[in-house]
Amino acid sequence: MSDALRLAGVHKRFGETPIIRGVDLAVAPGERHAIIGPNGAGKSTLFNLISGRYTPSEGEIALHGKRISGLAPHQINRRGLSRSFQITNLFQNMTVFENLRCSLLWAHGYKYSFWHLVGRQAALNEAAEQWLERLGLTARRDVLASLLTYAEQRTLEIGTTIAGGADVILLDEPTAGMGLAERDHTMAMISEVTRDKTLLMVEHDMGVVFELADRISVLVYGQIIASDTPEAIRANAAVQEAYLGEAH
Numbered sequence: 001m002s003d004a005l006r007l008a009g010v011h012k013r014f015g016e017t018p019i020i021r022g023v024d025l026a027v028a029p030g031e032r033h034a035i036i037g038p039n040g041a042g043k044s045t046l047f048n049l050i051s052g053r054y055t056p057s058e059g060e061i062a063l064h065g066k067r068i069s070g071l072a073p074h075q076i077n078r079r080g081l082s083r084s085f086q087i088t089n090l091f092q093n094m095t096v097f098e099n100l101r102c103s104l105l106w107a108h109g110y111k112y113s114f115w116h117l118v119g120r121q122a123a124l125n126e127a128a129e130q131w132l133e134r135l136g137l138t139a140r141r142d143v144l145a146s147l148l149t150y151a152e153q154r155t156l157e158i159g160t161t162i163a164g165g166a167d168v169i170l171l172d173e174p175t176a177g178m179g180l181a182e183r184d185h186t187m188a189m190i191s192e193v194t195r196d197k198t199l200l201m202v203e204h205d206m207g208v209v210f211e212l213a214d215r216i217s218v219l220v221y222g223q224i225i226a227s228d229t230p231e232a233i234r235a236n237a238a239v240q241e242a243y244l245g246e247a248h
């Protein structure tokens with residue numbers, strides 16, 4: 001079986017400045033993979049390369065064995081890769097239910113004609129209700145997205161990203177800006193809704209990373225210096241020196 005996601009020899013330069021300097025990375029289907037590294041290491045740039053916002057200066061990126069580097073973000077999205085942003089990306093004047101319904105419609109509805117779609121309303125509503133339940137947002141069903149707490153907005157944002165039907169999910173610091181209780185709740189939610197999905201996340205919170213990830217890659221100055229299980233990463237001397245030894 002091909003890797004869900006594979007980067008081979010990826011470089012990114014901005015002008016003359018090399019930011020990503022030869023990254024090879026393979027993420028297996030169903031794996032939860034975290035990318036960690038010091039500030040400015042190039043984690044966001046890597047995400048921008050994978051999601052199509054930037055094109056690699058060199059190298060290739062493949063999704064399920066098919067090349068995606070060079071495609072536009074919406075084309076990559078159509079092929080099953082979806083990215084959730086740190087800044088929430090919701091329809092603020094729509095309710096929680098409507099936001100979920102919208103991403104389901106976007107995922108499943110575009111192929112059908114309008115009248116066909118009308119016949120599918122019941123199924124769509126049912127699926128949106130199930131997502132409310134999975135996200136623990138049933139009690140907030142009819143609240144406008146703009147009136148949710150920050151943590152609820154992030155939960156809904158992650159939910160709409162996944163409800164959209166993608167099977168490879170990129171999460172950008174999913175617990176940033178949350179208190180401890182919210183963080184634990186969000187981790188449990190991510191763990192539940194990404195079952196059977198491939199997850200790649202950038203996260204600064206080591207508690208989250210070591211609990212959630214099956215594998216961890218350490219990016220330092222645009223290169224992956226280690227890619228391994230959490231236990232092996234914790235024990236890796238080069239990683240400790242480059243990163244974990246710092247006050248994070």
Ligand SMILES: Nc1ncnc2c1ncn2[C@@H]1O[C@H](COP(=O)(O)OP(=O)(O)OP(=O)(O)O)[C@@H](O)[C@H]1O
Pocket residue numbers: 014019037038039040041042043044045046
């Ligand atoms: N569009 C751009 N043009 C020029 N330089 C850029 C651009 N985007 C990022 N950089 C530079 O690339 C380097 C890596 O930035 P990036 O945001 O990818 O790091 P990061 O690991 O995500 O950092 P952080 O953990 O602080 O979010 C930084 O020095 C940044 O200034």
